[in-house]
Amino acid sequence: MELNDGEEEEEFGFSRNYFLAKDLAASGKKSTHKLSDINLVDEQELRAAASNIEPKHEKEIVSLTDSYKSLYSRWVFMLRCGFGLLMYGFGSKKALLEDFASTALTEYSVVVINGYLQSINIKQVVITLAEVLWNQCKSKRKTPSRNLPRAQQPFNSRSMDDLFAFLDGSELKENDYFVCVVIHNIDGPGLRDSETQQHLGRIASCSHIRMIASIDHVNALLLWDKKMVHTQFNWHWYHVPTFAPYKVEGMFFPLILAHGSSAQTAKTAAIVLQSLTPNAQSVFKILAEYQLSHPDEEGMPIDTLYATSRERFLVSSQVTLNSHLTEFKDHELVKTRRHSDGQDCFYIPLASEALEKLLSQINQ
Numbered sequence: 001m002e003l004n005d006g007e008e009e010e011e012f013g014f015s016r017n018y019f020l021a022k023d024l025a026a027s028g029k030k031s032t033h034k035l036s037d038i039n040l041v042d043e044q045e046l047r048a049a050a051s052n053i054e055p056k057h058e059k060e061i062v063s064l065t066d067s068y069k070s071l072y073s074r075w076v077f078m079l080r081c082g083f084g085l086l087m088y089g090f091g092s093k094k095a096l097l098e099d100f101a102s103t104a105l106t107e108y109s110v111v112v113i114n115g116y117l118q119s120i121n122i123k124q125v126v127i128t129l130a131e132v133l134w135n136q137c138k139s140k141r142k143t144p145s146r147n148l149p150r151a152q153q154p155f156n157s158r159s160m161d162d163l164f165a166f167l168d169g170s171e172l173k174e175n176d177y178f179v180c181v182v183i184h185n186i187d188g189p190g191l192r193d194s195e196t197q198q199h200l201g202r203i204a205s206c207s208h209i210r211m212i213a214s215i216d217h218v219n220a221l222l223l224w225d226k227k228m229v230h231t232q233f234n235w236h237w238y239h240v241p242t243f244a245p246y247k248v249e250g251m252f253f254p255l256i257l258a259h260g261s262s263a264q265t266a267k268t269a270a271i272v273l274q275s276l277t278p279n280a281q282s283v284f285k286i287l288a289e290y291q292l293s294h295p296d297e298e299g300m301p302i303d304t305l306y307a308t309s310r311e312r313f314l315v316s317s318q319v320t321l322n323s324h325l326t327e328f329k330d331h332e333l334v335k336t337r338r339h340s341d342g343q344d345c346f347y348i349p350l351a352s353e354a355l356e357k358l359l360s361q362i363n364q
Helices: 005-027 043-051 058-069 072-080 094-104 122-140 160-167 194-205 226-233 262-274 278-293 302-311 318-330 352-363
Strands: 084-088 109-114 179-184 209-214 235-239 335-338 344-347
Touching: 058 094, 072 084, 072 094, 072 209, 094 109, 094 179, 094 209, 109 122, 122 160, 122 179, 122 194, 160 194, 179 194, 194 209, 194 226, 262 278, 262 352, 278 302, 278 318, 278 344, 278 352, 302 318, 302 344
Parallel strands: 084 209, 084 235, 109 179, 179 209
Antiparallel strands: 335 344
């Protein structure tokens, strides 16, 4: 294909400008500005300003949401056929999924998982599903109570395999009822790791479970392989852009252009600590109290932490303490640095004010 004179001149001009720009960039002085030079505002002030932004196109958004409500009966039909529902599209889908659950799934038990939280105990989720399903079996009385299998041990003491076997119907005869699991942001930070996604896939494949989930991350599809998508989750995809702000989901993420205030930092750490065991929380309190009483030291030596924890019967061995410390480091609650004598010390990367607020929240 031949180019005319005008097109050739335009292409030449574009190429010439491109290389001229490269030469100017190479010869020009580099900027001395740094990201740290930006005068960031307080996070609370920025969130308050963001909450005062007036919404736009409210009528159009309401009309769009109403059009999705006409699909509720179809979504219920897909669930009854054994499919999982996966909602995607721009905007928060939290209100849409909760409205669907409260209006169209009234015949079924519904368990909601907030995947946008920073930490989620997946075993506790499975235990909750088993308890809800068991209560549903007894309440519907489709099986005579004398024929219902008796749980040999409480659900919270069963293994994951036993819990999955129960959810899959090995102890139950009827298959015409199920528990619906609504997951806001199945691609959220609390559910994003491979092991948790494998557990969610096993949950979705159980015969008495139906899953409704939403995704928002651009790389969410990389969480699953072909087997998980088509065999375990068995997704039926729905494009439901709502254009609604991520107000609730965004509360648990730091704002890029804001300094994290001590109150917000302590609140975030408290949310993480609530997901840990009581003994782990007590070990963290020992470390926090030591740091507040020894502000000039580099941290708490691990030998001192172990001795104090053992005296209070919080750990029985060094292995138990190491497991707690690993959990703290995974959640970025504590960090390590080398003491002048060569011993590793642990410290909490929070200012004294934030640490005091965190301790007060834990003790409540």
